[in-house]
Amino acid sequence: MSRKRSGNASEILLPEATPNSTTPRPRTKRNILIFAIISFLTIGSILLAHTQGHEPYTAEDGARGGRYLLHPEAHVDRQATTITLGWTVTSGLRRPDGVLKHVYLINGVFPGPTIEARSGDRVVVKVKNELVDEELSLHWHGLSMRGWNDQDGAVGITSSPITAGDSFTYDFRIEDTQHGTFWYHAHSAVQRADGLFGGLVVHKPRSRGSSRSLPAEHLVIVQDWYHRTAGEALEFYTHLGGFGNEPVPDSILVNGRGAYNCSDAVPARPLDCEPIDDRDATIELDRNRENVLRVINAGAYAGIGLSIENVVLKPLAVDGGHAVVGTAASRVKFLHPGERVNVLVEPTIIGDSHLEVTLDSSTFNYPNPALTPVHHFPVLAYGKPKQRRAGIQKEEMNLQALTSSPASSNILPSQADMTFVLYSITQKLARLDNVPHGFINNTSWRPQLSPLITMDRALWDKHQFVPHIPYNESSPKWVDLVLNNLDEESHPFHLHGNDFYVLSKYSSSWNWGSYNPYEQDQPPGGSYDFESPLKKDTVLVPRRGYAVLRFRADNPGIWMLHCHVMWHLATGMAMAFEVS
Numbered sequence: 001m002s003r004k005r006s007g008n009a010s011e012i013l014l015p016e017a018t019p020n021s022t023t024p025r026p027r028t029k030r031n032i033l034i035f036a037i038i039s040f041l042t043i044g045s046i047l048l049a050h051t052q053g054h055e056p057y058t059a060e061d062g063a064r065g066g067r068y069l070l071h072p073e074a075h076v077d078r079q080a081t082t083i084t085l086g087w088t089v090t091s092g093l094r095r096p097d098g099v100l101k102h103v104y105l106i107n108g109v110f111p112g113p114t115i116e117a118r119s120g121d122r123v124v125v126k127v128k129n130e131l132v133d134e135e136l137s138l139h140w141h142g143l144s145m146r147g148w149n150d151q152d153g154a155v156g157i158t159s160s161p162i163t164a165g166d167s168f169t170y171d172f173r174i175e176d177t178q179h180g181t182f183w184y185h186a187h188s189a190v191q192r193a194d195g196l197f198g199g200l201v202v203h204k205p206r207s208r209g210s211s212r213s214l215p216a217e218h219l220v221i222v223q224d225w226y227h228r229t230a231g232e233a234l235e236f237y238t239h240l241g242g243f244g245n246e247p248v249p250d251s252i253l254v255n256g257r258g259a260y261n262c263s264d265a266v267p268a269r270p271l272d273c274e275p276i277d278d279r280d281a282t283i284e285l286d287r288n289r290e291n292v293l294r295v296i297n298a299g300a301y302a303g304i305g306l307s308i309e310n311v312v313l314k315p316l317a318v319d320g321g322h323a324v325v326g327t328a329a330s331r332v333k334f335l336h337p338g339e340r341v342n343v344l345v346e347p348t349i350i351g352d353s354h355l356e357v358t359l360d361s362s363t364f365n366y367p368n369p370a371l372t373p374v375h376h377f378p379v380l381a382y383g384k385p386k387q388r389r390a391g392i393q394k395e396e397m398n399l400q401a402l403t404s405s406p407a408s409s410n411i412l413p414s415q416a417d418m419t420f421v422l423y424s425i426t427q428k429l430a431r432l433d434n435v436p437h438g439f440i441n442n443t444s445w446r447p448q449l450s451p452l453i454t455m456d457r458a459l460w461d462k463h464q465f466v467p468h469i470p471y472n473e474s475s476p477k478w479v480d481l482v483l484n485n486l487d488e489e490s491h492p493f494h495l496h497g498n499d500f501y502v503l504s505k506y507s508s509s510w511n512w513g514s515y516n517p518y519e520q521d522q523p524p525g526g527s528y529d530f531e532s533p534l535k536k537d538t539v540l541v542p543r544r545g546y547a548v549l550r551f552r553a554d555n556p557g558i559w560m561l562h563c564h565v566m567w568h569l570a571t572g573m574a575m576a577f578e579v580s
Contacts, residue, residue, distance in 0.1 A: 068199070068219035068255050069284070070294070071116060076206040076214065080120030080176075087112070088128045089136055089196070096195075097251045097258030099227045100272040104131075104186070104196035111221055111256045111298070112198030115184070118205055120176045126169045127162060135161030138170065139187035140200065141338065142180070142320045142537045145497050148172035149453065149557030152496055155188045156447020157560045157576050179204035180321025181294040181340040183221070193230035193300035193566045195256070197221075201294060204321065215290035215344075218283050222306070222335075222357055223299035224249035225258065227271055227370075230300065230566065237436065237567045244428050244436040246301055246567050248368035252357050252375040254282050259375070266370050280378070282355055283308075287383035291345040292316065297335045300566035303360035303540075305333025306343075308379055309353040312393050314344040315402060320499060322535040324404055329397035334360045336492040338538040338564035341399060353379040363489045400505075400540055403532040412501060412530055416480035416550055420467055421516050424493075424541070424563070424573060425486040438563065438573025441465055445562075445574040452576070453558050465575040469553045476554035479577075481561075483549060484514040485541040491568065493547075494538040497559035500551035501535055503528040507542030515546045523548065538564060553579045 087106045094103045094110060106112030117123060129136050137160075139153035151172045152158040162168045185197035199219045206212070226233050226249050233247040251260045262273035285291045293313075297304055306313065307330055315326035318341050328346050335341055355377040423441055428434045437444045443465035452460060460466065469479060481500070485491055490507075506513055506525030515523045528548065541547045562574035 068114060068221070070114075070201055070217035070219055072203045072214050072217055075116060075118040075203040078118065080118060080122075082122040082124060083115065083117055084124045084126075085113070085115070086126045086128075088130055090130045091132075091194075095274060095276070096253050096256055097225060097260040098262060098274050098276040099251070099260055100274075101227060102194070102229065104191055104194055106196075106198065110195045112184070112196070114199040114201065114219060116201050116203065117174060118203045119174060119179045120205075121202075122171075122173045124169060124171045126167060128167045129162040129164055131164055133164055134191075135163050135188055136186055136191060136196065137161045137188040138184050138196075139496070140170075140172070140182065140184050141494070142182040142340070143172070143200075143202075144175050144178060144499075144555060145172055145557075146175055146555050149497070149559075152557075152559075153187045154496060154560045155451070156445075157451055157496075157558055158453050159187075159451055161188045174202055178202055178320060180317060180319065181296060181342060182320060183296050183298065183340070185298065190230035190234050190300075190566055190570050192298070193226065193233070197298050199294075199296060202321075213289060215292045216286040217292050217294060218285075219255070220283065220293050220295045220306075220355075221255050221298050222295060222304050223253050223297070224302040224304075224359055225251040225253045226300070227251065227260075227269070233300075234567060234570055238571065240434060244426065245365040246363070246565070248364045248366065248371060249300070249302060249359065250368065250370050252304075252359060254355065254357060254377050257282070257377075261372065264370050264372060269370065281380040282377035283379045285345060285379065285381045287381050293343050293345060294340070295335060295343065296340045297337050299337050301337065302363070303334030303336040305331060305358040305360065306335075307331040307356045307358075308345065309356070310351075311353070312346050313397070314346050315341055315397060315399065316344055317342040318399075318402065318534065319536045319538060322404060322499070324402040324534065325532065326397060326402050327394050329394040331356075331395065332397045332399055333358065335399055336360075336490070336538075336540050336564070337566075338492050338494045339399075339536075339540070340538075352381060355379050402534055403529075404534050405532065412533070412550065413478050414530070415478075417477040418469060418553075419480040419482065419517060421482045421484070421518065422575075423484045423486055423514070424491060426568065426571075426573070436571055438568045438571045440561075440573060440575045443575065444572030446572065452578075457578075463572075466558065466578050469577055469579045471553065471556050471579050473554075476552050479551055479553050480517075481549040481551075482515055482517060482546060483541050484516075484546045485543060486512060486514070488543055490543050491541050491563040491565065491573070492538055493541055493561060494564045495549070495551070495559065495561045497555050497557060498551045498553075499535055499537050500539070500549040501533040502539055502547060503530070503533050503550055504548040505539075505542060505545065507545035509544075511544070513542075513545040515548070553577075556580055 137153045137155045179202045182200040185192045259276045265271045312328040314328035359373040446463040560576045
């Protein structure tokens with residue numbers, strides 16, 4: 001007979017002596033020695049595997065409750081490798097904030113597993129669609145996908161959706177020069193708003209022999225949250241009775257968790273709500289070193305502002321790791337859907353605190369009595385408290401006013417080779433049943449049955465607005481996008497496959513504030529910024545205004561440009577560029 005003794009990562013079976021047994025009773029000291037040796041070797045092998053990056057960390061490795069602790073130490077010193085993952089997409093009933101709702105799950109978790117990688121890694125993700133009667137596709141937001149245009153995941157442009165019951169393997173390589181905070185999300189229907197997304201962090205390799213200490217890094221995925229399904233919210237937006245008003249969210253989640261006050265529910269929309277009072281910490285800060293928050297706005301509609309009690313936050317980088325010049329402030333706002341920011345928590349806090357998340361309600365066209373626009377999430381700290389470090393502090397830092405260091409724009413030419421003037425607007429037209437549709441240059445986008453990259457251009461229908469940019473490998477063209485916004489609210493636009501420099505932004509308080517460089521000598525609001533333009537892949541184009549974006553067309557393929565507000569994309573505010 002045997003008795004089982006458990007170690008930290010293994011189990012040892014020892015013979016059980018009985019009065020009639022011929023097996024000698026083992027010695028206690030010998031057992032302890034064997035147990036110690038095996039446990040040491042097992043734990044050591046696990047640590048070595050993680051250190052060498054053979055098994056990529058996911059959020060579950062560092063998350064307890066809602067905490068997402070990242071592991072740069074497992075990636076910055078290793079060689080580039082292949083990360084192979086297997087994901088099964090399903091849906092299920094969950095209570096992210098206490099309200100029961102169907103959400104999308106990847107391998108049974110929401111949000112989906114976090115991918116941690118380093119520059120130069122190859123990523124292979126086999127996705128099995130086990131949804132009932134739903135297609136899906138995943139987009140790798142912010143990655144250049146250079147050489148991997150057909151893996152970009154934009155249904156109707158570069159990809160066909162994965163039909164129910166089928167599988168597809170995404171296979172691409174991260175560029176050697178890319179690092180920063182990215183994410184992946186559904187690029188089919190409106191599934192992103194119901195949770196089909198996750199974090200993707202690409203760590204920058206550390207110089208060989210470098211001994212610089214690494215900060216504690218925390219992934220913070222913030223989103224506005226709807227208690228009805230995204231399909232129901234879209235139906236409201238496109239119904240005549242909605243009068244073209246975007247659906248206002250009901251709650252806020254951080255890393256898929258929240259705490260909705262059930263008493264805020266309105267009788268007209270009854271909820272299955274259970275109070276959530278005892279929540280684990282959203283963030284756990286290490287007082288013994290610097291802490292960096294990698295913040296993603298994964299929401300469908302609203303911008304978000306952040307603050308942590310008793311600390312200041314200093315912006316370090318935006319989107320795909322593009323360094324910024326920013327002043328430490330008590331509060332940073334607003335980060336809009338699709339945008340990311342890395343902020344340094346400065347200094348370490350003395351005691352436990354809370355993260356305050358505020359929704360930007362300035363774009364809401366009607367009040368939602370079920371929504372409390374400011375939510376608080378627990379923040380814990382461990383380690384010995386340190387003296388508060390003095391620093392420049394402002395009450396508030398406007399993330400839309402950040403600039404980059406002057407050196408980052410040295411490659412910019414004084415003139416672009418090509419300029420496209422674009423006009424985006426939401427319209428309700430009789431010929432389209434008076435429901436809101438998004439337009440860019442009089443074209444409202446709809447996906448065709450086959451992705452554009454598989455079709456001859458002559459077969460593209462009237463819903464495809466895709467200007468052509470000639471590709472020159474030895475001397476790629478510089479392209480200006482003058483993106484005018486004719487609406488009364490701002491639009492966060494995302495360009496697939498490319499980063500761009502924001503040369504100018506302007507919003508008018510009394511007219512439409514549009515800009516056409518073919519008709520106007522100077523842009524309203526001032527000249528282009530060539531000294532410290534911000535580099536991004538998602539930009540907020542202000543209401544009644546414009547943004548001038550300059551990018552280098554050195555990445556062949558068909559790349560989508562669209563508003564990242566879920567309801568605007570779903571109703572046609574999208575186009576693409578063909579670089580070939």
